Every structure is written in C-alpha cells, then in structure tokens.
Amino acid sequence: MTNLSLLGLCEENNFNRFFKNQVKALRNYMYYKFGNAEQAEDVTQEAFIKLWENCEKVPLEKAKSYLYTIANNTSLNQIAHQKVVLEYAKAAPKQDKTFESPDFHMEEEEFKTKLQKAIANLNEGQRTCFLMHRIDGKKYSEIADALGISVKAVEKRMHLALIELRKEFDYFK
Template sequence: MKENSLKGICEEIIYSNFFKSHAKALRNYLFYKYGNEEQAEDVTQEAFIKLWENCASVPLEKAKSFLYTVANNTTLNQIAHQKVVLEYTKKNPVSGTDKQSPEFLMEEDQFKVKLQKAIANLTEAQRTAFLLHRIDGKKYHEIAEILGISVKAVEKRLHGALNELRKEIDNIR
C-alpha cells in the first residue's frame, strides 16, 4: 500500500494534475506572505522541482504539505538578503527625474510610506491570514489547512489584523 502511495506523485499525469491544482494557490500564498511576486513565482517553481526530485520519498497524501514546507523554508532563507537590500535602499534613496509634479511625487511617497508602515505593523501571521482571506478569497478552513492551524486561530489572526489596520488608518487621516 505504501509503495503505491509513493509511486503516485512520481507518475507524470498525477504530478501534472497536482501541479495544475496547487501551483496558483502556492504562488498566491507566497506572494501574500512575503510580498514579492517574482520571488513567489520562483519559489513556487523551485518547490515543485524539489517535489519532483523527491517524489519517490513523498507520499501523495503528504505532497501538499511537503510543497508548502519547502516553499516556506526556501523563502525564509532569502529573507536575510531582502532585509539587507531594504536597509541599503532606506539609507541610499534613488532620486528619479519624472515629468510628474513635485506635489504628486511627494503625496505618492507619503502614501507609500504610510501603506508600508500599516502592512509592516501587522505580524507575519496576521498579514498572511488577512491577505489569503481578503485577496485570495480563501475560506477560514482553507487558510487553516494551508497554515496548519485551527480555524479558531485563523479567526483570531484576522480579527487582530483588522484591529491593527483600523488603528493605522485612523492615524493616517
């Protein structure tokens, strides 16, 4: 029985169907969690490659969990580099010459800072749950399955995220 389970994901048709049914959700999850679309695309591809390379040791029923774990770990390994780049960017702002009015550019910069601050003030758990629910339209039980937590924990994270965003929005006005 176990041998059939392991062979399952190694079969090209099963793997292809698995990819088609999970690739977009994984990409969106990574994008919402870490906020970088290119990185989300790259890590999604890397995770599926690792799944294919390890198909003989990953049972079909654990393939989704394996995929999300690999994707999370890969992205977490890249975060240190992203933080360095962000700090460098903060210390050395790039001055661009656009044909837009200085007032527009100033308002745009102020809005970006406020938006980044509001998002940055959410915990990773709150931000991930919030974006999966509001942007991706995932239901609480789907988010709970993806994150490996209870539905009650998802509710708590979303409630906390909404409260924090309300506070930030009130401070922006």
C-alpha cells in the same frame, strides 16, 4: 488506490495534475506569509522543480507537505540573503532619484506603497488571515481549517489586523 497513487509523481501526467491542483494555493500561501508576489511566484516554481527532481524519493501522501516545506525553507533563505543585501546597501552611498509624474499617479503609487507596507508590517498570523479573507474570499472557518487554529483565533487576528491598518489610514474610519 487511485491511478495517481499507483504510478507516483514521476509520471508526467500525474505530476501535471498535482501541479494544477496545488500551484495556486501554494503561491497564495507564500504571498500571504511573506508579502511579496514575485518572491511567492519564484519560490512556488522552485519548490515544484525540487519536487520533480526528487519525485522518486517523495511518496505521494507526503508530496504536499514536502512542497510546502521546501517553499517555506526557500523563502526563509531568501529573507536571510535579503538581510545581508540590506546591510550592504546601508553601507553604500545613497543616490538621489527624482521621479516626475502627474499628481494623481504619484498619490496612487504612494497609497499602494503605504498599503503594501502596512500589510507587510502586520505580524505573520494577522497578514495571513487578512489576505486569505480579503483576497481569496475565504470564510473564517475555512481559514481556521487551513491554518489549524480556531475560528475565534481567526476572528482575533482579523480584528487586530484591521485595527493596525486603520492606524495607518486614519481617514478611512
């Protein structure tokens, strides 16, 4: 048994080591899964807070699984809340907003928005594979191991993601 497993997560140094080992992977996973960087950061922090609050109840072997479960459930709850907010926003009167900026800045912002929307519109599997490959630089075999699927499934998801993105940006062919 390692020193970490003997003392458990409630020991501050052990928790800090666990945090440093897991925070980036969890944050990236949440971003890839739900497509929102701020939400991913918030959910990651909240998951670690809940893990710390329940460190006595969570065995070290199950800490990573507990962390990902809490993060996933928190994100799903936030999405449900966002749906309620959007329904309310639809009922509220729209306000006219005008932004004045140089053409280049405006085009750049439009492109970023269109790209983020196109990535967000990919299904969860395609988006996760695409971002893990393009942002994290992971190989298909690493993605397959992380997601528990075959390399062929990763290839198929990447292929379909690229087809969908090319539809949105037809001038990149």
